[in-house]
């Protein structure tokens with residue numbers, strides 16, 4: 166477990182230093198934009214998506230330094246989605262990562278633009294990165310990340326979510342929504358990590374299966390924490406799903422049923438790791454995510 170924590174910390178600090186290098190820009194004519202981008206990216210967070218990308222890359226024989234721009238890009242895309250999700254036209258949340266959300270600190274227009282700029286910077290960072298990864302693999306990974314983040318993935322999930330606020334939805338639709346809104350970015354990170362290392366199709370599909378199951382479990386835990394979590398650990402108030410009249414996994418299965426299903430999905434995710442020789446860290450990461458309090 167100590168090794169797990171050390172590697173997790175190493176990945177997080179690599180990513181955070183690189184994000185700081187990329188984002189620490191000075192331009193007095195548009196400083197507010199860089200400040201808003203830095204504010205949200207630098208506010209913390211678990212950095213799960215970059216960690217997944219770097220670890221899948223490592224266990225497939227990749228070089229962590231070369232994959233780092235892609236790991237940072239995943240965190241930029243994730244952070245942009247959080248900034249936009251908090252806006253009044255979406256979930257209208259005042260707090261994120263323990264601080265006032267981006268639009269509370271910088272105003273709505275600046276928050277919208279900071280999110281847009283982070284999305285663009287993510288693709289610039291991936292595609293202009295100088296490393297020994299061949300260009301074909303970089304393009305393939307960037308395309309996969311674009312697909313999972315867009316209309317077929319995370320943004321599509323957000324649309325299903327918004328369209329169904331205040332409505333009773335079927336469990337089937339709820340799971341589709343979770344696959345798109347939450348699992349898609351984890352699938353992007355995991356499969357891109359394998360692709361950048363030149364991993365074969367069997368490994369890409371195994372990483373994808375793992376991430377889909379972990380993503381569903383992750384969202385179910387998120388639902389549970391929104392009901393019974395500790396707001397000071399979460400860095401945001403609880404009860405937002407109820408406030409927004411959202412049907413969640415807990416609405417169908419209650420807290421205990423949801424916990425049992427998150428555990429089952431985590432076990433299924435870990436089974437998909439059999440395709441990899443070194444699965445110790447990802448197994449421990451799965452356990453950490455399933456028992457998380459934040």
Ligand code: GRG
Pocket residue numbers: 209210211212213243245246247249250255262319320323346347383384387459
């Ligand atoms: C508005 C384009 C757009 C997309 C919004 C992903 C999303 C779609 C909104 C974010 C809000 C949300 C509840 C997403 C579900 C996924 C999720 C639980 C995100 C929180 O991720 P963590 O826990 O956050 O990894 P940290 O802060 O640790 O990085």
